[in-house]
Amino acid sequence: MKIFSLSLFLILFFSTFVVMAQEKLNPRDLPATNTTPVTTTNSSIDSTLKAALGEDLSSLLKETESVQAYYLDGKTADATQNGFQGFKVLETKTLTAEQLKTIKELVLDKNTYILDQYGKRCDFEPELGFVFKKGNKTTTLAIAHNCDLLRFQGVKNFLEDCDPAHDKFLALGKSIFPARYTQTTAQNTTTTTTDENTLLAQNNLQARGNVHIVTEGECLYGISAKYGIKLDELLKLNKFKDENVVIHAGEKLIIKKTQ
Numbered sequence: 001m002k003i004f005s006l007s008l009f010l011i012l013f014f015s016t017f018v019v020m021a022q023e024k025l026n027p028r029d030l031p032a033t034n035t036t037p038v039t040t041t042n043s044s045i046d047s048t049l050k051a052a053l054g055e056d057l058s059s060l061l062k063e064t065e066s067v068q069a070y071y072l073d074g075k076t077a078d079a080t081q082n083g084f085q086g087f088k089v090l091e092t093k094t095l096t097a098e099q100l101k102t103i104k105e106l107v108l109d110k111n112t113y114i115l116d117q118y119g120k121r122c123d124f125e126p127e128l129g130f131v132f133k134k135g136n137k138t139t140t141l142a143i144a145h146n147c148d149l150l151r152f153q154g155v156k157n158f159l160e161d162c163d164p165a166h167d168k169f170l171a172l173g174k175s176i177f178p179a180r181y182t183q184t185t186a187q188n189t190t191t192t193t194t195d196e197n198t199l200l201a202q203n204n205l206q207a208r209g210n211v212h213i214v215t216e217g218e219c220l221y222g223i224s225a226k227y228g229i230k231l232d233e234l235l236k237l238n239k240f241k242d243e244n245v246v247i248h249a250g251e252k253l254i255i256k257k258t259q
Contacts, residue, residue: 046110057156074125114161122147145217
């Protein structure tokens, strides 16, 4: 009887011990090994564009926390700390959420750039500027509508054609600085007085496809590329001294010889 009781006690003791051990080692009761939230990084940027921008600049643009916009006087230099990439600042603004989304999409879209295009022969006179900030890192972007060039400075210096995004950058600039762009349009619109014979000749040329009417933001390089003619030929047809001549919205340019 004593032996039976002792055996029963031992069985109950070891059973209780095993149950306690199992409960103690239940994985659900163990603390998590990693409590840090996983941050998923958007890797949709095109590999060709990423290679052109570089890892650091690509990362900063993707993870930008804030963007400040600047309206510039691209014809006036300012090498002081008040300047923006060496140009005079006329006005600054903080972007809205929608404007921030737009500029990030533009700079991270391969179709914004012409990465294999040779350099343009035109003066870089930017009207629009942006400062991208992430933590203590910043980079600046200046955009020249007159010849569709953009330039990054800071994390990496990068100058590239942005002809495909001309209308989008222009629309963004107008949404941020509507009054400034209205003033610019008014200044660039020229009123010319011509006699009836001259006007008739111009209309005939246009009807026959020999004239291009300049629109806001266009440059000689872009116009020559549009019609597939050499820049030098466009300059000769219009009796321009060189490619640095300033053209204005509303002007009529001869694009080919009259037959």
